[in-house]
Amino acid sequence: MKGKIDVAIYGATGAVGQELITSLVARRFPFASLRLYASPASVGKLVKCGESSLRVESSEDSTWGCDLAFMSAGASKSREFAPKVVGAGGVVIDNSSAFRMDESVPLVVPEINGNTLSPTNRLVANPNCIAAITMMAVHPLRQLGTISRLVLSTYQSASGGGAKLMDDLQEQTRTVLNGGVASSSVAPHPYAFNLFSHNTPINEHGYNDEEWKVIAESRKILDMPDLAIGVTCIRVPVLRAHSISLTVEFEGEVPAEGAVREVLMAAPGVRVVDDRQSNHFPMPSEASGQGDVLVGRIRRDLSHRSAINLFVVGDQLLKGAALNAVQIAELMLARNLI
Amino acid sequence: MKGKIDVAIYGATGAVGQELITSLVARRFPFASLRLYASPASVGKLVKCGESSLRVESSEDSTWGCDLAFMSAGASKSREFAPKVVGAGGVVIDNSSAFRMDESVPLVVPEINGNTLSPTNRLVANPNCIAAITMMAVHPLRQLGTISRLVLSTYQSASGGGAKLMDDLQEQTRTVLNGGVASSSVAPHPYAFNLFSHNTPINEHGYNDEEWKVIAESRKILDMPDLAIGVTCIRVPVLRAHSISLTVEFEGEVPAEGAVREVLMAAPGVRVVDDRQSNHFPMPSEASGQGDVLVGRIRRDLSHRSAINLFVVGDQLLKGAALNAVQIAELMLARNLI
Numbered sequence: 280m281k282g283k284i285d286v287a288i289y290g291a292t293g294a295v296g297q298e299l300i301t302s303l304v305a306r307r308f309p310f311a312s313l314r315l316y317a318s319p320a321s322v323g324k325l326v327k328c329g330e331s332s333l334r335v336e337s338s339e340d341s342t343w344g345c346d347l348a349f350m351s352a353g354a355s356k357s358r359e360f361a362p363k364v365v366g367a368g369g370v371v372i373d374n375s376s377a378f379r380m381d382e383s384v385p386l387v388v389p390e391i392n393g394n395t396l397s398p399t400n401r402l403v404a405n406p407n408c409i410a411a412i413t414m415m416a417v418h419p420l421r422q423l424g425t426i427s428r429l430v431l432s433t434y435q436s437a438s439g440g441g442a443k444l445m446d447d448l449q450e451q452t453r454t455v456l457n458g459g460v461a462s463s464s465v466a467p468h469p470y471a472f473n474l475f476s477h478n479t480p481i482n483e484h485g486y487n488d489e490e491w492k493v494i495a496e497s498r499k500i501l502d503m504p505d506l507a508i509g510v511t512c513i514r515v516p517v518l519r520a521h522s523i524s525l526t527v528e529f530e531g532e533v534p535a536e537g538a539v540r541e542v543l544m545a546a547p548g549v550r551v552v553d554d555r556q557s558n559h560f561p562m563p564s565e566a567s568g569q570g571d572v573l574v575g576r577i578r579r580d581l582s583h584r585s586a587i588n589l590f591v592v593g594d595q596l597l598k599g600a601a602l603n604a605v606q607i608a609e610l611m612l613a614r615n616l617i
Numbered sequence: 618m619k620g621k622i623d624v625a626i627y628g629a630t631g632a633v634g635q636e637l638i639t640s641l642v643a644r645r646f647p648f649a650s651l652r653l654y655a656s657p658a659s660v661g662k663l664v665k666c667g668e669s670s671l672r673v674e675s676s677e678d679s680t681w682g683c684d685l686a687f688m689s690a691g692a693s694k695s696r697e698f699a700p701k702v703v704g705a706g707g708v709v710i711d712n713s714s715a716f717r718m719d720e721s722v723p724l725v726v727p728e729i730n731g732n733t734l735s736p737t738n739r740l741v742a743n744p745n746c747i748a749a750i751t752m753m754a755v756h757p758l759r760q761l762g763t764i765s766r767l768v769l770s771t772y773q774s775a776s777g778g779g780a781k782l783m784d785d786l787q788e789q790t791r792t793v794l795n796g797g798v799a800s801s802s803v804a805p806h807p808y809a810f811n812l813f814s815h816n817t818p819i820n821e822h823g824y825n826d827e828e829w830k831v832i833a834e835s836r837k838i839l840d841m842p843d844l845a846i847g848v849t850c851i852r853v854p855v856l857r858a859h860s861i862s863l864t865v866e867f868e869g870e871v872p873a874e875g876a877v878r879e880v881l882m883a884a885p886g887v888r889v890v891d892d893r894q895s896n897h898f899p900m901p902s903e904a905s906g907q908g909d910v911l912v913g914r915i916r917r918d919l920s921h922r923s924a925i926n927l928f929v930v931g932d933q934l935l936k937g938a939a940l941n942a943v944q945i946a947e948l949m950l951a952r953n954l955i
Contacts, residue, residue, distance in 0.1 A: 428920050432770035432862035434812055434853065448810075449794060456791050472786075472856045473902040474772055476914055476928060481893040485874070485916025485926075509920035511862040511928065515772065515853050518810045524770035524849040524862075536823070555819040564811040576814055578823025581832075582766050582847035588823075590814060590849065 283311035284617060287345040287369075289338055289360055290352030291315035292324060294442040295374055298601035299349050304329040306605060309612070316341055317352070343367040347617055349604055350374060365401045370617050372403050372604045379404040379496055386499045389606045390548045391418045395502075396607075398616055403607055408599025409433055409489070409512065410496040413523050415572040415598065416591045418501065419546040420527055423534035424585075428507040431493065434515045434522035435477065436563060438595045440465070445518055452516070470516055477512035487512060520563035521599060523591040526580055533585035536577055543574050548598065553577050561592035569594055570602050621649035622955060625683040625707075627676055627698055628690030629653035630662060632780040633712055636939035637687050642667040644943060647950070654679055655690070681705040685955050687942055688712060703739045708955050710741050710942045717742040717834055724837045727944045728886045729756045733840075734945075736954055741945055746937025747771055747827070747850065748834040751861050753910040753936065754929045756839065757884040758865055761872035762923075766845040769831065772853045772860035773815065774901060776933045778803070783856055790854070808854055815850035825850060858901035859937060861929040864918055871923035874915055881912050886936065891915050899930035907932055908940050 286303070290296045296317070303310065315326055316338040325332040338352070343363040350357045350373045357377040364371050378384040385395040386404045388411050396403065405411075413431060420426065437448040443465050451461035451471040461471050467478040479488035486494075489512040498506050515522075544551050552561045553575035561573035572593040580586035593599055611617045624641070628634045634655070641648065653664055654676040663670040676690065681701040688695045688711045695715040702709050716722040723733040724742045726749050734741065743749075751769060758764065775786040781803050789799035789809040799809050805816040817826035824832075827850040836844050853860075882889050890899045891913035899911035910931040918924035931937055949955045 430768055430864060430920065432849075434772065434851065452790055453794050456787060456794070467896060468900060469902045472854060473900055474853060474855060474860060475900050476896065476898040478896050481896065484919060485893065485914070486919075487896075507920035509864060509918045509924070509926065511770075511914065511926060513772065513860070513862065513928075515812065515855075516810060517812060517854070522812060522851070524851065526768060526847060555823065558805060558814065558816050558819065558825075560814040562806060562811055562813050564807045576823070576849065580847045581822060581824075582768065582845035586847070588847065588849060590851075 283309045284346035285312045286310040287314045287316060287341070287348040289316045289348060289350045289356065291326065291335060292317040292321040293351055294438055294445065294596055295351040295600045298596040299351065299604060300326065300328050302597070302601050302605045306609070308605060308608065314345070343369070345369045347372070347608055351600070361402055370401050370403070370611065372405055372607050374405045374600055374604055376407065376492060378402060379406065380499065386496060387607050388414055388500055388603060389610045390415065390546070391500055392502065393610050396611060396614065396616055400616070403611070405600065405604045405607065406496050406500060407489070407492045408439060408521055408595045409435065409493050409523065410500060411603050412521055412572050412593035412599050413525060413591055414497055414500050415546070415548055415593065416525065416543065416574045416589055417527060419542040419549065420534070420539065420587070422542050423538055424532065425530040426506065426527055427530045428509070428528040429497070430526040431508070431510040432524045433510070433512045434517065435512060436515065436517040436519050436521055436595055438519035439514070439521065448516055448518065472516060474513055474515045477514055517563045518567065519594060519596055520566040520592055521595045522561070522563060525589045525591055526586055527589065528583055528586040531585065533579060534587065536579060539577050539587055543577070548572060549574055551575065551577070561590055563592055566592040566594050570597050572598055621647045622684035623650045624648040625652045625654060625679070625686040627654045627686060627688045627694065629664065629673060630655040630659040631689055632776055632783065632934055633689040633938045636934040637689065637942060638664065638666050640935070640939050640943045644947070646943060646946065652683070681707070683707045685710070685946055689938070699740055708739050708741070708949065710743060710945050712743045712938055712942055714745065714830060716740060717744065718837065724834060725945050726752055726838055726941060727948045728753065728884070729838055730840065731948050734949060734952065734954055738954070741949070743938065743942045743945065744834050744838060745827070745830045746777060746859055746933045747773065747831050747861065748838060749941055750859055750910050750931035750937050751863060751929055752835055752838050753884070753887055753931065754863065754881065754912045754927055755865060757880040757887065758872070758877065758925070760880050761876055762867040762869050764844065764865055765868045766866040767835070767847070768864040769846070769848040770862045771848070771850045772855065773850060774853065774855040774857050774859055774933055776857035777859065786854055786856065810854060812851055812853045815852055855901045856905065857932060857934055858904040858930055859933045860899070860901060863927045863929055864924055865927065866921055866924040869923065871917060872925065874917060877915050877925055881915070886910060887912055889913065899928055901930055904930040904932050908935050910936055
């Protein structure tokens with residue numbers, strides 16, 4: 280580890296970019312310099328960074344020289360920018376889907392597969408938010424038996440669509456509460472007090488892009504290339520934490536509820552919220568702004584020979600994006616990979 | 618069928634009571650008289666009923682004499698009132714859970730098991746909203762094979778908690794949008810832009826009351842007492858339509874998607890909304906106020922040897938409650954059971 284390093288963020292003004300800055304500062308990430316890049320429209324904006332403010336620069340003026348770049352400006356920008364940073368000798372941690380399924384690129388949730396990082400990796404992919412959050416709850420259960428299938432239904436918040444969609448949800452809701460009819464150029468359907476199937480293109484199997492990513496990326500993170508995963512992705516009118524109703528099926532005997540609870544309680548980055556008496560289980564309101572993934576509704580699935588039900592909630596902008604990216608960087612620093 | 622009949626509604630001022638009145642008028646239900654009963658606090662209120670207004674009377678002053686009573690004042694009131702109406706010679710259609718699992722009481726969704734109604738039934742139960750709405754999508758699939766298991770995750774709206782919870786959701790949301798912190802004596806948890814596990818007591822298996830009802834009632838409606846059903850019930854910040862992410866597993870060969878679509882399109886009370894090209898699938902905003910249950914996201918579940926995924930949305934107050942009750946009454950009238 281070479282002391283303090285020069286860091287750049289591409290897509291610094293987006294919802295994830297903002298949380299990257301907050302996480303780097305809050306976790307005292309050892310940067311010597313931090314440069315913020317965004318599209319020309321945001322250039323010159325001042326962004327709070329701890330006690331000071333940083334001026335946003337244009338990605339187009341970037342010299343690409345840095346030790347570490349976080350990229351969160353969308354897949355096409357990542358495809359354009361990442362090779363430039365790597366070519367100039369830097370490491371890239373990419374939040375987009377551009378390289379996630381590239382065999383030469385590790386797709387990392389540090390608590391799960393940090394060991395896949397090696398000195399040859401100059402480009403590391405940060406997973407899809409649902410895959411990262413859900414696998415945080417799934418991975419510890421592998422101590423209890425061989426998982427044969429996952430069934431997920433998601434309750435995804437507005438933040439997955441960026442700061443624009445978060446603002447839009449609030450604006451639409453205000454309009455509806457004032458007796459108006461909401462219209463929007465951001466959300467694909469009415470969003471105030473409404474929900475809709477994730478609005479990404481549908482493939483020939485009837486799955487949308489988001490669902491397809493969850494399947495492929497979860498398999499890669501767990502290194503279980505043939506794991507059966509059924510998934511339905513739904514956008515709900517919640518601001519920034521994603522929820523997942525999850526069934527985990529096992530090949531052998533069903534693990535005892537007590538054992539499930541124990542391995543989850545011992546898992547770093549997981550917090551068990553499961554108070555049946557007071558009906559207190561994971562909720563977006565309690566997961567928002569938190570690094571931990573909340574897990575509850577732990578119970579045997581009585582409809583299956585060997586399955587466990589869980590309800591999982593995590594902050595989409597944190598463990599689902601910015602925090603996980605910073606944790607990858609911390610791990611790479613600790614292992615002298617940057 | 619004995620021409621026009623005398624009808625009473627107990628719990629007439631609640632959210633379901635109001636929709637009962639609207640449905641009876643809209644469907645030109647042949648009532649000679651309609652009397653509205655509620656708790657003392659509502660007595661004297663005038664309620665619109667088509668062109669005229671009806672004065673709400675106190676349940677305590679009821680003489681119980683009518684041909685048909687709809688009950689929607691909660692399980693304990695139903696237990697008290699229903700025997701009185703039946704004792705006075707009337708028929709009761711009860712929207713509460715009081716009698717649903719009573720072996721001598723049919724639990725009816727007319728499109729599915731209307732044939733279970735017989736002249737000896739003076740008391741008929743109207744199912745839990747999730748059970749009724751979901752079974753509308755499940756029942757037609759029985760033409761295509763033997764169903765071995767259902768897996769449901771629900772997205773339940775405020776109306777399931779009555780008019781009070783609908784008002785509360787809007788009030789809390791207004792407060793939050795104005796920068797305040799919402800507090801509530803109605804919702805058990807923050808509800809604005811939040812979701813929570815259904816707040817009914819949890820049994821020794823870790824299932825809440827709502828989930829337990831869905832399992833037991835779905836089995837009874839389908840007359841499949843051993844059907845495996847996994848279910849997770851979640852309350853989302855939507856006003857009045859419930860959504861269900863549903864996996865239907867079959868014993869034999871998986872039915873073709875085209876065949877699934879065909880039987881659903883032919884099913885009375887079901888409307889297929891499944892446009893992959895334009896990403897248009899069932900949504901609460903389009904199901905609210907509609908009698909039909911909307912079904913879409915029809916696709917093979919690739920994680921299972923023989924399973925189909927569906928996304929189902931229905932108006933909780935209509936097919937999930939009032940409309941189904943009125944349809945039961947219409948069927949009983951047509952078959953001279955009232």
